Amino acid sequence: MASSAWCALWLREHDATFHLESILLLFASGGLIAWPLSLFAGRCMAQDRAVETRFAAYLLCLIAGTVGVTALLFALDYRLFYSQWHAPTGSRIWFYQALFTSLSAYYQFLVLGVRLYLPLGAFALLLASLWLARPQ
Numbered sequence: 001m002a003s004s005a006w007c008a009l010w011l012r013e014h015d016a017t018f019h020l021e022s023i024l025l026l027f028a029s030g031g032l033i034a035w036p037l038s039l040f041a042g043r044c045m046a047q048d049r050a051v052e053t054r055f056a057a058y059l060l061c062l063i064a065g066t067v068g069v070t071a072l073l074f075a076l077d078y079r080l081f082y083s084q085w086h087a088p089t090g091s092r093i094w095f096y097q098a099l100f101t102s103l104s105a106y107y108q109f110l111v112l113g114v115r116l117y118l119p120l121g122a123f124a125l126l127l128a129s130l131w132l133a134r135p136q
Contacts, residue, residue: 001027001028001030001031001066001070001117001121001124002024002025002027002028002031003120004027004116004117004118004119004120004121004124005023005024005027005116005117005121006020006024007119007120008115008116008117008118008119008120009023009116011119023116026070026073026074026077027070027116029070029073030066030069030070030071030072030073030074031066031069031070033069033073034062034065034066034068034069034070035065035066037065037069038058038061038062038064038065038066039061039132041061041065042054042057042058042060042061042062042132045057045060045061046058046132046133051133051134051135052133054132054133055129055130055133057133058128058129058132058133059125059126059129062125062128062129063125066117066121066125067110067114067117070109070113071105071106071109071110071113074105074106074108074109074113075102075105075106075109078101078102078104078105078108079098079101079102079105082097082101083098083101086098086101
């Protein structure tokens with residue numbers, strides 16, 4: 001996933017960004033953490049099913065897991081940055097601030113971050129799903 005993000009940034013001529021290392025680390029960490037979780041969920045959904053159903057289950061779990069875990073990591077980093085301006089921990093206002101900061105981070109990742117998966121990430125997920133769904 002990090003190579004997909006790098007390729008997307010390079011194709012858009014933004015490879016000279018000063019946040020490149022942190023972007024690549026975010027996408028690599030999201031992909032690495034999501035892989036075992038998505039694999040487990042896909043195996044649970046695809047157990048004793050036809051090849052087409054196994055392919056769809058693995059593809060759905062890999063996409064949702066990869067995007068979801070990477071968005072979660074982005075939201076945690078986003079929340080960590082903005083927490084310095086939030087109310088004291090545990091108050092009602094802090095809860096609202098944490099909730100809306102996290103929701104804003106998820107939205108921002110879905111708008112700006114998901115497109116970095118498109119050159120190589122989608123193709124890699126398709127190949128992984130085909131490989132995982134092959135007849136046993």
